[in-house]
Amino acid sequence: MEAMDATELQTPTLEHTVEALLFLAPDPLSEQELAEATEVDAPEVQSALSALAEQYAQGRRGITLRELGGGWTLASHPAAEDAARRLFSRKRVATLSPAQAETLAIVAYLQPISRPEIARIRGVSADSATATLLERGLIEEGGRSQFGAVLYRTGTLFLKLFGLRTLDDLPDVARWDPTPEEQATLRERLLRAGEARAGSGPSQE
């Protein structure tokens, strides 16, 4: 597979074509898009993709083939990151602040969701976090609620950056539910705090 000779180039295989399309496309290409562009059936595209995936398997090249964001895309190998950072002088993605990560998680799981709803779940305003996530393209506007509030959802960039094929790759959010014991402790602490407040007298506020 090292260097291709002239005859191979003159009769490009489907693999070559798919590889070229992936190279050109700025966004992940779905199997259907590839099938339409190359005018072949989906199974053929799939076998071409798996052959390509074989060649681009981790560690073989400076580029990897990834299934992300509802399609296939070429990505750089993490080994090149240091050099890439020197070349582009920009981190691939700035780290997320806790508020941004929380807001992003809520949008990712509950989309489409409005800002007031996010704020209700977090217990604090989500305005600046939402604005930053929007600016970075991690979330986008997706219509309006029946009350006219803008609804937010995640886009392809989110899936790409977080290495997800689809939103279904996210684990069930219920797995982070606290255990009954933790819930009981929390409830007890809450009630104790409530009693302490009540004990301090109603004239306190």
Added chain:
Amino acid sequence: MRLVGSDRYGARMSIATLELDLDLFSGPFDLLLTLILREEVDLLELALADVVLAYLDHLEAQGELDLETATEFIVLIAALLELKSRLMLSGEDDDELLDIEPAQAAEELLERMLEARRYRAAAGHLGELLQREEGVRFREAPLPANLRKTVTQPSDGSQSPDLLGEALGRLLRMPPAISLRHIGVPKITVAERLAHLRGLLRRGRFSFDEAVRGADRMTVAVTLFALLELYKRGEVDWEQEESFGEIAVHARAQSVESYTERIAG
């Protein structure tokens, strides 16, 4: 139940004069309303459905629908229904409600805390995902123009120097100053609070909390200044048993009279 339509105002009769003949009451509608509001007729015992039926009978007798009267009637009957439903619901002991509320509130708060926790954990997971993808980059360059399916040219004339100049000119003009008149600046003067404190003093002892009950922070601060001023002038003295405890304020002997005159001026 029977309806006696009053003809005093002809066809366009005001709803107030609708004559009612109910089990509990007979007379014009507006009198019924008055009696209800004075609690001389018990709304809980009054069948509002009968009032509605009486009105419908009246409408039928009249043969035409006067929208204005109908609206008036609907508004009034809706208000009565609301009043009645509140009366029926408040039958429970109020104290009991107060007892339930904190527990319910705590339960609700807990539910929210758990939800927030769930998504905080999810956020942690996203952070791990991002970490795992560290160093993976994608092509960010847009497709070369000649490879795009659709080519968007800047619209005609949008790049003319005149337009640019005009746009810049607009930026250079100073915008009118923004009026802040609608923002009320709270103005509390020490003199006002002095008068307030002296008023309380005339009635005897009082606590600082009483003097600033329901007041905003600014007022509390100014009241404290006023109290210090009174102390300086020797009009008051105070005790505070412990830190953050109640401050009991009382007049200093035979000083009230002489100083009350001074403030007036």
